[in-house]
Amino acid sequence: MTDLISVNQALSQILSEFSSLPPEEIEISEALFRTLAEDIHSPFDLPLFSNSSVDGFAVCASKDIRAGLRGNFTLPVVGDIPAGVQTNLRLGKGETARIMTGAPLPEGADAVLPVEDTSYPYRDGSAPLPTEVTFYRFPKPGENVRPRGQDVQKGQKLLIKGRKLQPQDIGMLATLGLDRIPVVRKPRIALFSSGDELLSPGIPPQPGKIFDANSYSLGLLAQREGAEVIRLGVARDQYQAVVDLFEKAKNANTDLILTSAGVSVGAFDFVRQVLEEHGQVKLWRVNMRPGKPLTYGSFAGIPVISLPGNPVSAFVGFLVFVRPVIAKLTGLEPTPPATLPVILEHPVLSDGRESYLRAIVQKTQDGFVARLTGHQGSGNLYSLVQANALLIIPAGVKSLPAGETVQAWLLDDEPLPVLEKPE
Ligand SMILES: Nc1nc2c(c(=O)[nH]1)N[C@H]1C(S)=C(S)[C@@H](COP(=O)(O)OP(=O)(O)OC[C@H]3O[C@@H](n4cnc5c(N)ncnc54)[C@H](O)[C@@H]3O)O[C@H]1N2
Numbered sequence: 001m002t003d004l005i006s007v008n009q010a011l012s013q014i015l016s017e018f019s020s021l022p023p024e025e026i027e028i029s030e031a032l033f034r035t036l037a038e039d040i041h042s043p044f045d046l047p048l049f050s051n052s053s054v055d056g057f058a059v060c061a062s063k064d065i066r067a068g069l070r071g072n073f074t075l076p077v078v079g080d081i082p083a084g085v086q087t088n089l090r091l092g093k094g095e096t097a098r099i100m101t102g103a104p105l106p107e108g109a110d111a112v113l114p115v116e117d118t119s120y121p122y123r124d125g126s127a128p129l130p131t132e133v134t135f136y137r138f139p140k141p142g143e144n145v146r147p148r149g150q151d152v153q154k155g156q157k158l159l160i161k162g163r164k165l166q167p168q169d170i171g172m173l174a175t176l177g178l179d180r181i182p183v184v185r186k187p188r189i190a191l192f193s194s195g196d197e198l199l200s201p202g203i204p205p206q207p208g209k210i211f212d213a214n215s216y217s218l219g220l221l222a223q224r225e226g227a228e229v230i231r232l233g234v235a236r237d238q239y240q241a242v243v244d245l246f247e248k249a250k251n252a253n254t255d256l257i258l259t260s261a262g263v264s265v266g267a268f269d270f271v272r273q274v275l276e277e278h279g280q281v282k283l284w285r286v287n288m289r290p291g292k293p294l295t296y297g298s299f300a301g302i303p304v305i306s307l308p309g310n311p312v313s314a315f316v317g318f319l320v321f322v323r324p325v326i327a328k329l330t331g332l333e334p335t336p337p338a339t340l341p342v343i344l345e346h347p348v349l350s351d352g353r354e355s356y357l358r359a360i361v362q363k364t365q366d367g368f369v370a371r372l373t374g375h376q377g378s379g380n381l382y383s384l385v386q387a388n389a390l391l392i393i394p395a396g397v398k399s400l401p402a403g404e405t406v407q408a409w410l411l412d413d414e415p416l417p418v419l420e421k422p423e
């Protein structure tokens, strides 16, 4: 079919029309997986002050060693430094102070001996401090001290604009004393399905009807990629019903409208017609399987991606086109899927379109092997549920023998199952 646009061409055309959304400031506790909109520099050294890494007794080790102290001997205890205090204590040669993990090192001190290596290994904070303590060994200068600036220096660039924030990053931001940070605004995506046959789950099946799967899978895919989803339900197969939901989507102040179904050549497929008459169809039909009737355009100036109604077509269309669009809107680099070369366990037929076939990939001693999960009909959602990968069969290929290597796009983060008895 010559009128079908290639997946790559379609993707670059669509991506060229999107760019990163503007920044907004939010609380760090809300910032998981959001994209940092500015570089973050440290306002101070970390640790902020030199402190002890153990519960123990601080000493001026270098002075004491010079003074000839070593081995088993007894020092006067001149102070007690719990964590969270500011100490004015000045430790002199031959003196010690009890100190807790994280507490600031007193001036003069340069080492801490853990309580276990002293005659006072007690943990009772209410017990009176001993007047002296015996050291069973002498700490080296620097031992158990976390010096100021050991981890990070003031002014150092710690997190780079464009970073997708992970829990440890947010811990770091808190360590810097920041409670609000600039992130790229979340894309707002309006979503609706279309079709008179669609019922919402929760009621008994009805003759000729099916349950609406796409509102769920697409909405959750969009959420997983970091979008805020405005769910608009189902448009009936009537021209005006489709216009009404597009209007609703427009009024919801959205960055992208995502729809499913109504884009093929059926007598009641109105989605494309509505776009033609109220906006623009910029692209229709991609050389892929599943997902061919994918439509890209706009409604009242808002970008629209209309995925085919078949649940697997909608899902694959999302992964191939909508996921990179959301990445771009959220200020991330839209990267191609991470693929893995796998060996086909059996022959595979394709129809010449770039195909994304549901498969199970497993690890064996000889590498990764793949087998299809069953009939590849675009309506067979269970074969997607069973799959852990999509095998990418390039355009133009109609059959591949067993033993051939193809690229597999892994679908989730679960470890790949290990094939127990390789054939
Ligand atoms: N004469 C032709 N017919 C079809 C062609 C074609 O080229 N010529 N293309 C086929 C392909 S490929 C696909 S994919 C579908 C896509 O059609 P539409 O996007 O217009 O979607 P519908 O026809 O409304 O629905 C297709 C199928 O999916 C079911 N569906 C729809 N919405 C949902 C939903 N939210 N949840 C679950 N299932 C849904 C619907 O009942 C249909 O069975 O067109 C082929 N036809």
Ligand code: MOO
Residues within 6 Å of the ligand: 288, 289, 290, 291, 292, 293, 308, 310, 312, 313, 378
């Ligand atoms: O594009 Mo359709 O998805 O092949 O069934």
